[in-house]
Amino acid sequence: MSLPPLPPPGALLVDVDVAAGRLTVTGRLDSRTVRALHTAVSGLLLTEQRRWVLDVAAVTVADHTGLRAIGAAYRRLLRHDRRLTLCGASPELQRVLVRLRLDRHLLEDGRVPA
Template sequence: MSGCLPIVELIPFTVRLDLAGGRLEVDGRLDYRTAHLVHDAISALVHTHNERWVIDVSRSAGSDTACLRLLGVAYRRAVRHGRQITLIGASPSLQQALSRLRLNHHLTSSEVS
């Protein structure tokens, strides 16, 4: 069948944003296809008065280059705007990758409610 398009599997991905609480929850695979959605949510947090942002990745998978780049950019944006950012629920592989980049102490993975 030469005229058929390949079937692309849609993988569920959800970003929940609590502007009042400064909390962002990521559910699904965080990679180059979905990083822009989280970037947009971070952009919305920039315009709030929250001094602390919490990114919950406990229901997310991903530690590829796009995911790490996104977290690095989010950290720099938080610092540039005088905010703190806390990453919770990071998988062991993501924690290791953040440690290699020396971001693990800046994006603390202490549990926050």
């Protein structure tokens, strides 16, 4: 299995695997890069895939806009009868999702580190 290429510093790379229902995000998710995630979600809505996994293991959520983009992607897919689950979320991101009450909706197993 090859690793996705690293984006330039300050950039975000979104890899979409329609057959597997998986988005892999690499890089920095912030106010300058959220458009890439929004565009990828737009593409997802054109597919027949109903369940999507957003792999955020290699992403740095750098500001509130980046956090809001994750919540917006979840809500947007939900409005179109799709599901989105996060995997690879850092303990810090998981704690933020708990504070925002998005953990039970987005985290793959609902467990959050202490």
